[in-house]
Each structure stands twice: as C-alpha cells, then as structure tokens.
Amino acid sequence: MNNEQRPLIEVKGLKKYFDINTGMFKTKQLKAVDDVSFSVNKGETLGLVGESGCGKTTVGRTLLHLYKPTAGEVIYNGNLLKTKSDIKDFRKHATMVFQDPYSSLNPRMTVSDIIGEPLDVHKVYKSKKLREEKILELMSHVGLNSEHASRYAHEFSGGQRQRIGIARSLALNPDFIVCDEPVSALDVSIQAQVINMFEELQSKMGLTYLFIAHDLLVVRHISDRIAVMYLGRMVELADAKEIYDSPLHPYSKSLLSAVPVPDPKIARENKRIVLQGDIPSPLNAPSGCPFRTRCPYATEQCAEAMPEFKEVSKGHFVACHRVDEIN
Amino acid sequence: MALLEVKDLRTSFFTDAGEVKAVNGVSFELERGKVLGIVGESGSGKSVTAYSIMQILAPAGKIVGGSVKLDGEELIGSGENVMKTVRGNKVSIIFQDPMTSLNPTYTIGSQLMEAILLHTDRNKKEAYARAVEMLQLVNVNEPEKRMKQYPFELSGGMRQRVMIAMALACEPDILIADEPTTALDVTIQAQILELMQSLQEELGMAIIMITHDLGVVAQMCDEVIVMYAGSICEQGTADEIFYNPQHEYTKGLMRSLPSASTAGTRLQPISGTPIDLLNMPKGCAFAPRCDAAMKICIEQAAPRVDVNADHRSACWMCVKNQIDNGTIEVKGGEVNE
Numbered sequence: 001m002n003n004e005q006r007p008l009i010e011v012k013g014l015k016k017y018f019d020i021n022t023g024m025f026k027t028k029q030l031k032a033v034d035d036v037s038f039s040v041n042k043g044e045t046l047g048l049v050g051e052s053g054c055g056k057t058t059v060g061r062t063l064l065h066l067y068k069p070t071a072g073e074v075i076y077n078g079n080l081l082k083t084k085s086d087i088k089d090f091r092k093h094a095t096m097v098f099q100d101p102y103s104s105l106n107p108r109m110t111v112s113d114i115i116g117e118p119l120d121v122h123k124v125y126k127s128k129k130l131r132e133e134k135i136l137e138l139m140s141h142v143g144l145n146s147e148h149a150s151r152y153a154h155e156f157s158g159g160q161r162q163r164i165g166i167a168r169s170l171a172l173n174p175d176f177i178v179c180d181e182p183v184s185a186l187d188v189s190i191q192a193q194v195i196n197m198f199e200e201l202q203s204k205m206g207l208t209y210l211f212i213a214h215d216l217l218v219v220r221h222i223s224d225r226i227a228v229m230y231l232g233r234m235v236e237l238a239d240a241k242e243i244y245d246s247p248l249h250p251y252s253k254s255l256l257s258a259v260p261v262p263d264p265k266i267a268r269e270n271k272r273i274v275l276q277g278d279i280p281s282p283l284n285a286p287s288g289c290p291f292r293t294r295c296p297y298a299t300e301q302c303a304e305a306m307p308e309f310k311e312v313s314k315g316h317f318v319a320c321h322r323v324d325e326i327n
Numbered sequence: 328m329a330l331l332e333v334k335d336l337r338t339s340f341f342t343d344a345g346e347v348k349a350v351n352g353v354s355f356e357l358e359r360g361k362v363l364g365i366v367g368e369s370g371s372g373k374s375v376t377a378y379s380i381m382q383i384l385a386p387a388g389k390i391v392g393g394s395v396k397l398d399g400e401e402l403i404g405s406g407e408n409v410m411k412t413v414r415g416n417k418v419s420i421i422f423q424d425p426m427t428s429l430n431p432t433y434t435i436g437s438q439l440m441e442a443i444l445l446h447t448d449r450n451k452k453e454a455y456a457r458a459v460e461m462l463q464l465v466n467v468n469e470p471e472k473r474m475k476q477y478p479f480e481l482s483g484g485m486r487q488r489v490m491i492a493m494a495l496a497c498e499p500d501i502l503i504a505d506e507p508t509t510a511l512d513v514t515i516q517a518q519i520l521e522l523m524q525s526l527q528e529e530l531g532m533a534i535i536m537i538t539h540d541l542g543v544v545a546q547m548c549d550e551v552i553v554m555y556a557g558s559i560c561e562q563g564t565a566d567e568i569f570y571n572p573q574h575e576y577t578k579g580l581m582r583s584l585p586s587a588s589t590a591g592t593r594l595q596p597i598s599g600t601p602i603d604l605l606n607m608p609k610g611c612a613f614a615p616r617c618d619a620a621m622k623i624c625i626e627q628a629a630p631r632v633d634v635n636a637d638h639r640s641a642c643w644m645c646v647k648n649q650i651d652n653g654t655i656e657v658k659g660g661e662v663n664e
C-alpha cells in the first residue's frame with residue numbers, strides 16, 4: 001500500500017489482566033492479553049484473527065486506552081503515550097468501529113445526533129451550520145442520503161446501521177481505526193458493500209486499520225499483513241499472502257486449513273488439520289506454550305518454556321519452539 | 328420413492344402488519360443418505376422451511392398449503408400424535424444456539440436420557456449406557472463426568488456436540504441442522520463438520536444442512552437449494568450451483584465473496600437492501616436488486632426451468648438464454664419446454 005513503511009502505531013509488551021471473582025473473597029487473574037508487540041504502518045491494514053476469547057477485542061480496546069493497560073507501551077507517530085493529555089489527544093486520531101450494528105447505536109437518537117456526538121463532545125464546531133455541513137459530508141462518505149439525517153437508527157437495516165457507525169467514527173478525522181468485526185453481523189450480500197466502503201475510505205483518506213475478524217476470507221481480502229492470536233498471545237505475524245499460503249505456526253496451519261472454501265472441488269480435496277480438544281480457559285492457561293495442549297508437534301520443552309516471538313525471516317514473526325524442525 | 332418429498336409448501340405468519348409469506352411454494356426431494364444444503368440470506372425462509380417439516384412453528388405461523396411426505400406418508404394434517412413419533416424418532420433437528428434447546432437447569436445426562444427414554448423402549452439403565460455411548464461417539468471427553476454437569480459448564484463446541492448426540496440418540500433417518508456451526512470458531516467448526524460427516528457415513532442418515540456459509544455447503548453437501556424471499560430460486564447438485572449458477576441472485580452471491588484472489592481489488596457486491604416480505608414486488612422478488620433485470624422480470628415471476636437433469640432455476644435470464652440457444656421454444660407468448 002505505501003512505500004515508506006513508517007509505523008503509525010507501535011505496541012510493545014502490551015498486557016491486559018482482568019481480576020475475576022472465583023468465589024468468596026477469591027480472585028484470579030485472567031490474562032486476556034499477555035505480552036503482545038506489533039506495529040501498524042501508515043496506510044496499511046493489519047488483520048487480527050484467532051478464536052473467540054483469544055483477546056482480539058481486548059488488544060484493540062487496550063491499545064486505544066479504552067482499557068488501562070496492565071503493562072506495555074503504545075507509541076503513536078513516534079511519541080510514547082504517557083500523560084492523560086497524550087491519551088486525550090490520541091483519542092481524536094484513533095477510534096473504533098464495533099461489531100454489532102444493532103446494539104452499538106442508541107435507537108432514540110437521530111442519525112445526525114449519533115454522527116454529531118463526537119463533534120459535540122470535543123467541541124469541534126462553533127456554529128451550528130458548520131456542524132451540519134460536516135455531518136452531511138460524513139454521511140455522503142459512507143453512502144447515506146442527506147434525507148436520512150433526521151431518521152432514527154432503528155429504522156435502518158444492518159448494513160445501513162454499520163454505515164452510520166462508521167460515519168460517526170470518522171467525525172474527528174481520525175487516521176487510525178480499530179475495526180472490531182465490522183461485517184460479521186451482516187448478511188453475506190451486504191458484507192461486500194461495507195468491505196468496499198472501508199477500502200474506498202482508506203484510499204481516499206489515507207486511513208490505517210487494525211481489522212479484527214473471524215472470517216479468514218474477509219481478512220485475507222482486506223489485509224496487507226495478518227496477525228494470529230491464541231489465548232492472549234500473538235503466535236504469528238506476517239505478510240497476508242505469505243501467512244495465508246505458508247503459515248509456519250502449528251496453530252495458524254490448522255486455522256487456515258479449517259477455513260471452509262466456497263468451491264466444492266477444492267473443499268473435497270482439502271486436507272484439513274482437525275485439532276483435538278477444546279480451547280483451554282484463559283483462567284487456566286497451560287504452562288509454556290499456550291497451544292501445546294492441542295498441538296500435534298508438542299514436546300516436553302513446549303510445556304516448560306514460553307516460546308519467544310521472533311523474526312524467522314524478514315517481517316515474519318513466529319512464537320514456536322519447533323518452527324525450524326516442522327517447516 | 329424419495330425419503331422426504333416436499334411439494335409446494337406454504338407457511339405464513341399472521342402478524343398485525345399483515346400476512347408474512349415466509350415460505351412460499353417450496354418443493355424438493357431428499358434421498359436416503361444424502362446431504363442437502365439450504366442457503367440464502369437472512370429472512371429468506373430457511374428455518375421456517377425446517378420448522379414446517381417438523382411442525383414446530385411459533386403460534387402466529389401456519390402451514391397454509393402443500394405437502395410433506397416422509398417415506399410416502401403425508402405429514403401435513405396427520406395430527407400431533409403422528410408428529411410426536413416423527414420428531415426425534417425419524418427426523419431430528421439441531422438448532423443454531425445450543426443454549427436455547429438445552430435446559431440450563433437439568434444435567435446433560437438427564438436431558439440425554441430423557442430423549443432416549445421418550446423415543447425408544449430402553450429402560451433407565453440401558454438409557455444411561457446409551458447416553459454415555461452417544462457422548463463418546465461425538466468425542467466428548469470424560470463422558471461419565473459430563474453426564475453430571477450442567478450446560479453452562481461446557482464450552483460452546485462441547486454443547487454443540489451434546490446437541491448432536493441428543494439429536495442422534497434415536498438414530499433418525501433425517502437430521503436437520505440449522506446453522507449448527509455458525510456460533511463456533513473455525514477450528515471447532517471443522518471438528519463438528521468432520522464429526523457430522525463421519526456419523527452420516529456410519530449411520531447412513533440424510534442431512535438437511537441450513538447455513539449461510541457457502542464454504543460449509545461446498546464441503547458438506549451433495550445437493551443445494553438457494554432460497555430468496557420464501558421461494559427456491561435455484562436448486563441442483565453442488566457442482567452445478569457452484570460452477571454453473573443460472574439465477575442472477577446465485578451468480579451475484581458467488582461473485583460477491585471475498586477470497587485470496589480478490590485481495591487488492593474491489594469486491595462485486597449485490598446492490599440494494601434485503602427484501603421486505605410485507606412489500607413483495609409483483610414480478611421476480613430479486614428484480615429490484617438485479618443488474619440484469621428486464622421488463623418482464625418486473626412484471627411477472629419467472630417460471631422454474633430445467634437447466635439440465637441435475638439443475639433447476641427460476642430466473643428470466645435463464646429462460647432468455649435457453650430461448651437464445653434454442654433449448655426451449657416460445658409458442659404464442661407461452662414458454663414451452
């Protein structure tokens with residue numbers, strides 16, 4: 001996408017632990033995100049995939065400081081976020097689009113109030129007229145008609161509601177958006193419209209995306225690079241084509257082989273690596289490599305030590321003790 | 328004779344806003360041991376078709392016409408006593424959300440045993456043994472321990488496998504699976520689909536697989552029905568539907584899918600918004616969103632034509648193609664095959 005490859009966002013050693021009540025006066029730490037590091041370059045889309053509960057949303061929210069990080073650093077445009085005012089300023093440039101277009105919008109607000117809310121919160125416009133103009137401009141960016149402005153969110157279809165949510169997230173002219181499953185709740189026939197809109201907005205406004213989704217075909221389509229998470233940890237990160245064609249981590253291998261391909265001949269011949277067992281609870285994460293309880297290649301070493309997330313070829317990171325032997 | 332024969336099935340919901348024709352003239356046959364996929368957008372009538380076969384509709388819903396024959400026996404109008412023996416014994420259903428069909432206040436074991444006691448003449452001890460055996464069959468580890476646990480104590484994938492165990496406990500001839508893996512992760516989905524495939528081969532039952540995921544259809548199904556607005560717009564073998572789609576909706580659906588080869592290009596979406604069953608257009612239901620729509624499409628619903636022995640489609644473009652290449656003739660304004 002871009003030639004300069006300058007990171008807009010850098011995340012180093014990010015951790016988010018939640019304290020969970022496990023009975024009377026007892027709490028346990030849930031390591032939702034544990035020691036995750038990555039960067040997102042200006043103008044690119046980094047896809048983030050992994051099983052339900054592996055920590056994707058928590059990465060997005062913690063990175064935006066919607067959750068206070070337990071540990072770790074976030075660097076925006078070369079500046080480490082330290083003070084409250086750093087974070088407040090960052091929030092004008094970085095925002096989030098949510099999964100569920102049905103519940104994330106207030107049904108009693110009009111479309112123009114929903115989209116205008118961030119403008120009002122940050123007191124961006126002095127005159128009503130300028131505010132209105134901005135709202136109409138935002139609506140046209142996402143393909144909504146101006147006559148929709150005075151209608152209520154509940155009057156719209158899922159695809160249209162997602163457009164409203166996106167218009168709202170664009171209100172403060174952000175340059176970075178965490179898109180959390182933005183098309184998962186939409187019907188297949190509407191998904192393609194919304195995916196195209198994300199791509200058009202990106203090229204028009206130079207946006208940078210962290211794109212979270214569980215549909216790997218959607219992620220493959222939209223991403224420049226893809227990161228795979230498992231039980232709070234990042235296990236692989238590489239160029240989208242590279243990771244899709246030749247994943248190196250045993251978990252990525254099984255994940256990608258399990259994607260149902262909409263082509264009967266390929267699907268019949270496809271050799272799926274079907275994993276045994278269930279995903280462990282993050283409250284009782286295994287020792288050593290988090291994937292070892294389901295990994296076909298696990299050895300004793302895997303139970304003893306956490307594999308390091310290291311660069312095995314240029315830009316390709318993997319966390320597996322046996323990555324060299326099994327590939 | 329086909330195991331299941333559905334002919335011109337019509338089911339409506341009578342709501343304050345009017346009659347919702349949720350299933351509007353659906354016909355298909357299912358042979359023993361085959362897997363039939365039903366796809367289509369949200370609200371197109373997939374679940375209501377299944378519920379109509381089982382006669383488990385919500386109170387506002389009524390079967391207003393058509394016929395459903397199981398092994399040659401008519402089920403519509405057969406009465407609740409007949410349906411009670413059909414459900415569970417001959418046809419079982421797995422619902423999308425396992426939590427809605429597992430009772431949270433009873434253990435897994437008591438629910439499984441109840442299903443077995445209800446539908447077979449096993450005694451309690453035999454039912455227990457059978458329940459444990461079923462859990463083993465669907466790869467639930469430590470089955471004896473699971474028997475004593477409550478649904479909330481199991482993971483989503485495990486609950487779905489318990490549902491499958493429950494549906495299969497009486498060895499039905501037909502298993503209807505309504506979005507059985509939509510709520511699950513891909514690696515767990517792969518486990519469940521593989522399990523369903525191996526059980527299907529082992530037990531020789533037929534499966535009706537309802538899903539919106541064309542990848543799941545490609546992997547599992549012999550035959551496919553594509554629904555739009557309560558009707559079948561196209562049906563045929565999986566290979567015909569995927570490699571030779573003839574209805575403009577099916578074509579649009581296939582074109583719109585993202586994949587490795589679409590990266591870096593724009594997708595080709597279907598335009599417009601999903602249909603409102605209370606405001607159905609006069610002609611082809613898909614016409615308002617169809618890029619190829621002709622004048623006749625807006626005025627008149629398309630007839631169902633044979634594309635070949637394995638494939639039928641109800642689209643005027645398909646009719647036009649057949650007229651153009653001489654497959655069908657037009658006599659006095661009537662289309663004859």
Ligand SMILES: Nc1ncnc2c1ncn2[C@@H]1O[C@H](COP(=O)(O)OP(=O)(O)OP(=O)(O)O)[C@@H](O)[C@H]1O
Pocket residue numbers: 018030031032050051052053054055056057058059214282
């Ligand atoms: N506010 C919270 N309090 C306590 N635990 C939380 C909280 N938010 C998330 N978790 C836990 O942290 C883990 C990661 O959750 P997260 O929502 O980030 O997963 P995810 O990858 O986004 O999953 P999904 O695909 O289902 O959206 C889960 O075990 C979840 O239960």
Ligand SMILES: Nc1ncnc2c1ncn2[C@@H]1O[C@H](COP(=O)(O)OP(=O)(O)OP(=O)(O)O)[C@@H](O)[C@H]1O
Pocket residue numbers: 340342347349367368369370371372373374375376385387388539604
């Ligand atoms: N209880 C009900 N009362 C009124 N209308 C209903 C009821 N149940 C279903 N319908 C209508 O019947 C139509 C078909 O619904 P159905 O549940 O079969 O769709 P579906 O194809 O299974 O969709 P999905 O993919 O969302 O599950 C819908 O338009 C729906 O609004």
Ligand code: SF4
Pocket residue numbers: 249250251289290291292293295296297298299302307319320321322323
């Ligand atoms: S470190 Fe060991 S258990 Fe983990 S993925 Fe690699 S081989 Fe498997």
Ligand SMILES: [Mg+2]
Pocket residue numbers: 056057058180
């Ligand atoms: Mg999430």
Ligand SMILES: [Mg+2]
Pocket residue numbers: 373374375505
């Ligand atoms: Mg349904």
